[in-house]
Amino acid sequence: MGRPAAVVSMARPNASQAVSYTTEELARYEAIVQRYARHVYNVAYRMTGNEADARDLAQETFLRVYRALRRVEPDAPLESWLYRIVSNLHIDLLRKRPRGRVESLDAPVDTPRGELLREMPDPGSSPEAIIEREQLDATIQRALGTLSPDLRMVVVLSDVEGYSYEEIAMFLRVPLGTVKSRLHRARQILQQRLARYVEARRRGWEP
């Protein structure tokens, strides 16, 4: 591998994180963005339940990748690192704004998005399947918001993103048994919160 042909300065004059990366390194960053950003955003969105926070979390996560780019091995899987950052940033966010993020099952769920504050929609009220599906998604998202961050992260990684117990245990640095029990607990709570939909689905009603 020869010397990189061009050095592109990414630094703005006043930026404290002044970093000069080669075009090769920037291409590597772009590849990481391509490969992971959508999933990182999706997990962040399911964790926070709103676009603005999800965007902040994902953006901050990728800023860290960008800063550490030289220490990132090419082609190494980054899920573990990325999801751990998202999880930690999410906890930071909750510490900063505990008021807006009630974690109790009994308390009303408060999210910055107005439509999530409404009563659970009646599944039969709308003739449009799309609207019903959107209402169902909003209800599921709201139910996710009632879980503690630990339970939420595990169920999002497992049931939304489709990772195995072993992968999740590695991502979050917790024992396999912890993943197992958190996931089971999370599903039990969600099942309770979504009882109407779960019942309807079991009886053959499709949203």
Next chain:
Amino acid sequence: MTLNHHRVSQLLSAYLDRELGPAETAAVQEHLLDCASCRAAYEGLRTTKELLGELPVAEPPAGFWAAVRAPWLDRRAAAARIRGVFGRRVAWASAAAVLALALAATPLVKGTIDRLHASEIGVDLYVRQHAQAMGAEPFTDRAYLGLTTGDADLVLSGDAPPAGAAPR
């Protein structure tokens, strides 16, 4: 292997995810044949997992891709919104630094006042001159550098000893 009802009910999620070993899997299957309430619980968990799996992949808002591709441009706002706690920690650290500075400055100020006082009432010219010089430049005073508190507690001859002071 035979598992009791409670144990099976705890294993239903792992069974659903095919994360059990063959012996446990067989034992759960066997129990499910006999136990209607576990079958219902299993169906509920399966449907819940199904509903979660059908959630659409969230579409990032406009500007997301540009921001992620050029994170050095628009990071301060995002970081500040997440890192409120960190900001508060910085504020606490600053407050602590100010306090530490005040604690360090107190003997300096008090010592200087005492030295100037000593330069007026000192027993002889040498003491008065020395006290005056050290009052002007406290950091050259060996007593201040080495024995800050001792120096600050200095009792000048002619002054009444402070209340509670040890007898000399």
